Amino acid sequence: MSPHDTPPPATATRPRAGLLHQASSRVLAGGLALLLAILGSALALVWRELEHARQRDSQHLQLLADVLDAQASQVFDSSRLALDSLAHGLQQSALTLERWETLLDYHLQSLPYVRSLALLDLKGNVLASTPAAEAVRIDLQRLLPAGVADERMLVAPWAPGRSLSEYARRAPSSPAAGAGFIPLARGARTAQGQPVLLLALLNPDALAIYQRQLLDASPPGTQALLLLEDGTLLSQAGDTPQPLGTNLRLHPLFTQPPSHKGRLGPLPTPHGDSLLAWRRAASHPLVSVVEQPYAATVQHWRHQLRGPLAFMALGLLLLAAMTTIAWRNARAREQAQRERDEAVHATARREQELSLLFKSVQELIFRTDAHGAIRLVNARWQELAQQPPELARGRQLHEVVLPDSREAVAALFRPGSAAEGVRTAQALVPGPGGETRTLDISVVPLRDRAGRLRGFAGSAMDVTALLAAQQRLHEQLDLTRQLLDANPLPIGLVDMQGRFLSINPAWEELMGLRREQVLGLRSVDFLPLQEAQAWDAHNDELLHTGEPVRYQERLQRPDGSARHVQVTKVCLRAPSGKPSGVLVVKMDITDFLAACTLAQRAAHTQREFVANISHELRTPLQSILGFSELGVARASAHAKLAGMFETIHGAGQRMLALVNDLLDLAKIESNIGAFHFQRHDVRDIAEAVAAELQPQLQGRQLQLRLQLGSEPLQAKIDPARFAQVLRNVLANAIKFSPPGGAIDLDASQPDPISIRLSVRDHGPGIPPAELENIFQAFEQSSLTRDGSGGTGLGLTICRKIMASHGGHIAAAPAPDGALFHITLPTAEHINTMPAPLQ
Structure with missing residues (x-):
């Protein structure tokens, strides 16, 4: 069969196999139906017996709960009568404390389940008790959480200790372990009208003894509990004891609607599923509870049904055996038919899968006879040899490769070759577009059991792209x-x-x-x-x-x-x-670091030289200025001579201004002049500088218009240095503004982290190309370089001062005149003072 043929569907034998399968299925279904009917009847009987056992045990538990409630009610009623009698006697006659201890001891003789009786005042002081106790004081709020009892008897939660003195010595935070008592309290008054408290310490062990006697005939795991209505455990008997005084509010009993008595189960409890019965006392806040493990009911139920269940199981086994024999006989007849059908289906499926595999594989897969003639090939042959796969039968693989590769391919199919495993070779073949493609060819010899060569199986993969x-x-x-x-x-x-x-x-x-x-x-x-x-x-x-x-x-x-x-x-x-x-x-970076060190030393030397030379020049300049001023004063009668002295004096003034600027610049760069930063409102500095420059403004008939706003503009600044910046910028504006003009000084806060001051004049202005050059040393605007004075260092010093403040000064283009922006951070934005400029 060719890998391109589609196998015929093998469905001819399916109807017959279906009939055989229906026969065995009917036999099996009939037998199973009978088994299920008998089993269902048995289960119904078993379930009914289990329900009867549960009801019987629940009734027994309810009877025990009633008996326990009667016994507990009797104990508490007797105690209440004794306390009532003591209260009546206390009110009728005034007795000494020794007499009262004798009377308490007398009543205790008739109450074997009470540990002791005591008389207390409302502050908790023990006035009399049996046996006679030392002078102790009881925390009544801790002993009687519900408050002091009136003339009715109050049942309080279990308390640790065998007596009041032992209870008083215990710390409130000590663990509730060991012996204890159930407090029974009743309020009373003495013959003098003083309110007192009668207290009976009921022994919970006396209740537990009766409970254990009552549970002797009960299954293991059964326990009896005496609880307060709020869930507090007073006494218990059983195999799983819990600490007395524990609150069992999460017990399944308290999740049910309140009722006088009842029974439940099975319910999940901390000890497993249990049957539960309870009864509430009629005259006391008590609940008697009896629990029995549901497993005991199930075990008793199993013991009773052991014989009937064994007989029923034997009948079921016999019926199952008969059903199995009949089903296996019917099954045996169809087994052979099924195996034959499965073999036919598997063969057809494998042929179909092999055909699809041959079609989908991207590699060339082939099989030849013992002489290398192709017997089977997949669809990849179409691309390799440019002919349909049906025409490949009988051809040799080396016929489709280029001449240089034919010998290597032909050697793969030689029977006498020493290579018995996978044989490989690489060959060149012509592509559909005339290009050369490379194939990796793998061939495996196929032999029969006798070792004779039957042919070859192989594959060829195009590795042209991989090699490239x-x-x-x-x-x-x-x-x-x-x-x-x-x-x-x-x-x-x-x-x-x-x-x-x-x-x-x-x-x-x-x-x-x-x-x-x-x-x-x-x-x-x-x-x-x-x-x-x-x-x-x-x-x-x-x-x-x-x-x-x-x-x-x-x-x-x-x-x-x-x-x-x-x-x-x-x-x-x-x-x-x-x-x-x-x-x-x-x-x-060794050479780079050395160059940096030399550069730093050179800069330091330059700053020291400028500072020193500035100091050296100021001394002779002071002399020149002094003599020029003297000459001007004495040569007033000689106009020509006075003019010469004035020229000398003006040149000396300009020279002194240059020296002062150089010295100021050297101080800033060498960190000689330290900056002292303080929190200031820059509006105050601006107003002070404006007042200082008023004489110059009036001399040139100029108006300074201040727009400083109404909100404070707080910044960390050196007031003297910042005033120097404002003074320099305003002085330049005064110098280059035409007479009778105006200068604008605006202050604002454009964003939460910065403050901006703007100075605008209407002088000759600054060309756009020179807006940055004017901040370089000894540089001036081409429009103001007219002999009006100036050293070209003022704006350089201003920029360095603003940089030390963490701010900036810049010139901006304006349609007429010059515009300077002075920007610095707000005081809230600066966490630490800026370091001086290095």
Whole structure:
């Protein structure tokens, strides 16, 4: 059969097999139906007996609960009568405390289930008790949480201790363990009208003894409980004791609607499923509860049904055996037919799957005879030989490859070849477009049991694209290797275990180590221990954060020289996103650091020179200015001579202004003039500077218009230095404004973190190309460079002062005149004072 043929459906035998299957199914269904009917009847009987057992045990538990309630009511009624009698006697006659202790002891003789009787005042002081107790004081709020009883008897929760004195010695937080008592309290009055409290300490063990006697004939696990109506445990008997005084409000009894008596079960309890019966006392807040494990009822029920169930099980087994024999006989007849049908179906299915597999496989799959002639081939043959697969039968595979590959392909099918396993060869074939394609051919000899060659099975895969991709990959790797080798920076590649995978020649030259001394090793294998530990610590930091790591290290080379190196490490990641290695780039910055040191020293020397020369120039200038002023005063009668002295005096003034500016600039740059930052409202500084410049404004007939707003503008500033900036900018505006004009000074807060002051004049203005140049030293605007004065250092000093404040000063283009913006941060935005300009 060809792999392209579709196998016929094997459905001819299905009706017959279906009939046989229906016969065995009917036999099995009939037998199972009879078994189920008998089993259902048995289960119904068993269930009814279980329900009868449950009801019988529940009635027994209800009877026990009634008896326990009667006994508990009798005990509490007797105690109440005794307390009533004592209260009556207390009110009728005034007795001494010794007499009252005798009377209490007399009544205690008739109450065997009471530990002691006591007389207390309402503050908790024990006045008399049996036996005679030491003078103790009882915390009545702790003993009687419900309050002091009136003339009715009050039943309080279980309390620890055998007597009142022992109870008083116990701390409230001590565990409730050991012996205890049930407090029975009744309020009374003495003959003098004093309110007192009669207290009976009921022994819970006396109640528990009766409860245990009552449960002697009950199944194991049965327990009797005496509870208060709020769930507090007073006494108990059974195999699973709980601490007395425990609150059992979560007991299933308290999840039911309140009733006089009742029974429940089975219900889940902390000890398993149980049957439950209870009875509430008519005259006391007591509940008598009896619990029996439901498992005991089930066990008794099983014991009773053991005989009937065994007989019923025997009948079911006989019926099941007969049904099985009949079903197996019918099953045997259809087994052979089913096996034959399954074999036919499996053969057809395998042929169909093999045909689909041959069609869908992208590789060429073929089978030949012992001489290499093709017997079977898939649809891939169409693309390889440009002919339908049906025409491939009888052809040799080497006929479709190029002549240079035919000998290698023909050798694969030689019977005498030494290779008995997989034989492989690579061959070239012409493509549909005239191109050459490469095939990887694999062939396996097929032999029968006698070892005779029956043929060959093989496959051929087109690896043209794979070989091209490998070639491009090799070329890319060669290019990368050449780039690394040609890079002047030392570069290394480290894997996730810290082993060096690659280094370039620059790395070898810097480290003084050859490649074969480093590759495959860790840093600890060739670096000093301290340097290796620092290396590994930075690698761990890189892998932990994923961000590039950059640091400096001092490298001790093998030749003894030391170099300062800046190291940059970058984490390399695989396409899946997982780290695959670390790329390390080193840069020798020894010469750079030396150049920086020299530059810093030169700048320091320059600042010292300017400061010193400025100081040296001021002394002779003061002399020149003094003599020029004297000359002007004495030569007033000689106009020409006076003009010469005035010229000398003006030049000296300009020279002194230049020296002062140079000295001020040197102070700022050398940090001689320290900045003292304080919190100020900049509007106050602006108003002070404006008042200071009023004489100059009036001399030039100028008007200064202030727009400072109504809200405070708080900033951390050096008042003197900031006033110097405002004074310089306003002085320039006055100098270059035409007479009779106006100057605007505005202050505002454009955003929550900054303050801006703007100074606008209507003078010649500043060309746009010079808006930044005017802040450089000795630079002036081309429109104001007309001999009107100025050293060209004022704006330079202003910019440095604003930089030390964390702010900025800049000139902005204006249609007429000049516009300066002075910006600085608000006081709230600055957490620490800015450092002085370095």
